[in-house]
Amino acid sequence: xxxxxxxxxxxxxxxxxxxxxRLAKKEDCPRLMELVNELAVFEKAGHxxxxxxxxxxxxxxxxxxxxxxxxxxxDGFIIGFALCYVRYSxxxxxxxxxxxxxxxxxxxxxGIGKLLFERALKExxxxxxxxxxxxxxxxxxxxxxxxxxxxxAIEAGWLNASxxxxxxxxx
Numbered sequence: 217x218x219x220x221x222x223x224x225x226x227x228x229x230x231x232x233x234x235x236x237x238r239l240a241k242k243e244d245c246p247r248l249m250e251l252v253n254e255l256a257v258f259e260k261a262g263h264x265x266x267x268x269x270x271x272x273x274x275x276x277x278x279x280x281x282x283x284x285x286x287x288x289x290x291d292g293f294i295i296g297f298a299l300c301y302v303r304y305s306x307x308x309x310x311x312x313x314x315x316x317x318x319x320x321x322x323x324x325x326x327g328i329g330k331l332l333f334e335r336a337l338k339e340x341x342x343x344x345x346x347x348x349x350x351x352x353x354x355x356x357x358x359x360x361x362x363x364x365x366x367x368x369a370i371e372a373g374w375l376n377a378s379x380x381x382x383x384x385x386x387x
Contacts, residue, residue, distance in 0.1 A: 235289070
């Protein structure tokens with residue numbers, strides 16, 4: 217996995233109403249973990265979040281950072297984020313992987329998700345990556361409609377596979 221540098225030009229950005237879009241800082245990790253858990257509950261998988269706050273912080277801000285996140289905050293309170301990392305495709309080259317895009321429930325429908333998604337798209341262009349990829353659950357119609365507005369290709373036929381830490385230990 218490629219290292220992520222958390223240096224991005226032209227951040228933070230500020231909009232009317234006290235909304236700011238900026239790069240995440242280590243101090244944001246506890247709130248980001250709250251939002252990660254909110255997303256997991258929304259996706260009917262709240263029990264699946266097993267990463268500790270320390271692991272999360274180290275992965276983003278330790279000696280070998282592998283993720284970066286853009287956060288949307290209103291008056292200093294984080295209300296949404298887009299967390300991403302670089303992945304390499306043997307077919308396409310370096311691509312940005314959008315791991316999570318979430319706006320907390322009370323702030324949805326206000327264009328904040330659009331700002332975060334478009335900031336991730338801008339990162340793709342700034343870094344010269346060959347594209348951006350992400351996953352969306354097949355039952356999440358609002359998200360599918362959102363991504364379709366961008367002309368996204370939502371592929372069928374791929375099944376997700378994984379091994380947990382416990383499964384690897386038992387191997």
